[in-house]
Amino acid sequence: MIQPQNLQAGDIIGMVCPAGSIPMEKVQKCVETLTGWGYQVKLGKTVGAKMNCFSATDSERAADLQEMLDDTTVKAVLCGRGGYGVSRIIGQINWSVFAQQPKWIIGFSDITVLHGALQSAGYMSIHGPMAAAFNKGAEGEPYIQALKAILEGRKTQYEAAPNTLNKFGAVTAPMVGGNLCMIAHLIGSVNSFETEGKILFIEDVGEYHYNLDRLLIQVKNAGLLHKLAGLVVGGFTEMKDPSTDFGATALEMIHAHVKEFTFPICFDFPISHGLPNYPIKEGAIYELTVAANKVSLNEA
Numbered sequence: 001m002i003q004p005q006n007l008q009a010g011d012i013i014g015m016v017c018p019a020g021s022i023p024m025e026k027v028q029k030c031v032e033t034l035t036g037w038g039y040q041v042k043l044g045k046t047v048g049a050k051m052n053c054f055s056a057t058d059s060e061r062a063a064d065l066q067e068m069l070d071d072t073t074v075k076a077v078l079c080g081r082g083g084y085g086v087s088r089i090i091g092q093i094n095w096s097v098f099a100q101q102p103k104w105i106i107g108f109s110d111i112t113v114l115h116g117a118l119q120s121a122g123y124m125s126i127h128g129p130m131a132a133a134f135n136k137g138a139e140g141e142p143y144i145q146a147l148k149a150i151l152e153g154r155k156t157q158y159e160a161a162p163n164t165l166n167k168f169g170a171v172t173a174p175m176v177g178g179n180l181c182m183i184a185h186l187i188g189s190v191n192s193f194e195t196e197g198k199i200l201f202i203e204d205v206g207e208y209h210y211n212l213d214r215l216l217i218q219v220k221n222a223g224l225l226h227k228l229a230g231l232v233v234g235g236f237t238e239m240k241d242p243s244t245d246f247g248a249t250a251l252e253m254i255h256a257h258v259k260e261f262t263f264p265i266c267f268d269f270p271i272s273h274g275l276p277n278y279p280i281k282e283g284a285i286y287e288l289t290v291a292a293n294k295v296s297l298n299e300a
Contacts, residue, residue: 001174001283003124004076004102006153009038011075014068015131016044017055019110020083022131024048027080030134034078037148044068047080054085062089070097075104076151080131082109082179090117090191098123104151106130109205109273112178115282116191119176126150127178127201127271128279140275147279155299158278160269162294165255169264170289172300173229176282177201184215187222196227199288201280202254203234205273209246209253212236216257230288231258231265232297235272264290269297 007013013034015027027048031041044064046055055061068077090113105114105125118125128147133140146156176193177183180202186192193200204212219225236250243249248256251267258265266288270276280286285300 001124002102002122003284004104007039007075007151010040012040012042012073014042014044014071014074014077015047015080016064016068016077017046017049017080018061018065018089018114019055019079019085020053020081021050021055022047022081026135027131030078030131033134033144042068042071042074053083058085058088061085062092065089066093069093069095069103072097072101077103077105078130079105079107079111079114082107082111082130084110086110086113087185090114093117095121106147108277109179110182112182113186113191115178116182116186116193119193119283120191124281124283126279127282129277133277136275143275143277143279150279150281156278157298158270158296160266160295160297162292163251163267165251165267166290166295167263167265168290168292169230170287171199171230171264172285172287173197173199174283175199175201175280175286177232177280178203180204180212180215180219181207183224184218187218187224193224195224197229199230199232199286200224200228201232201234201269201271203272204236206238206240207236208240209243209248209250212250213246213253216254220257225258225261228261228263230263231261232269232271232288233265233267234269235274237273264288266290266295269295
């Protein structure tokens, strides 16, 4: 995998909203923090804009993202928010200029589609906090600082509490993943995630329990789980119905689908739509250790 260059003081970080919209007032803290780190910030036309459930039309969102990708003075692109809409424009994006000077693309949720495209092309990216996460105060600071560490080229080391559903083991392998709904959505497309021999991480928000079950069946039937090196199950938050309706919680449901596998698996790892949400370098090599007393995930 090709890794973009580390950022230096004075570098420009571009911000765009290639899917949903975000009000300008929710971006200000993010801009202040990034400039406080010594970077400059360039806001795209889609930041603060709104059209129905999107930030702008498909063509406008594609053009805004394309401009940031092609601007050689921009060293990283942080997506203002996820939402819905990247899959509507991903086919319009031209990666030829980006390939000459790869840069970090940062985001999660619907931005998982961008991560899939970058994985298919052989480039690392960052599944991590977007603009609203910078408004979380002291509670969100560890995850923002972890993003800063990645941008500066420092290797991150994470720990999580044990979970009774965990399957013990240790493995070192490339790590990929993101929003489960988007991973399933990409199956069969040119941007589908290749998971064989890799550590897959998954998270989601706002699903019905039956639909989560259906997503897991789709991912499993497509072969994305059978040859994994490891599995990291993050947060499955704001479920739309009580677990009693289905007879199992989200984590119990996932466990039922993966318990047959022998690779190490950890549950309730701090990657989610809310907090906690540690950034992950898609395509980078990580050491996953699932033990009785704790889980550790360290970039190799």
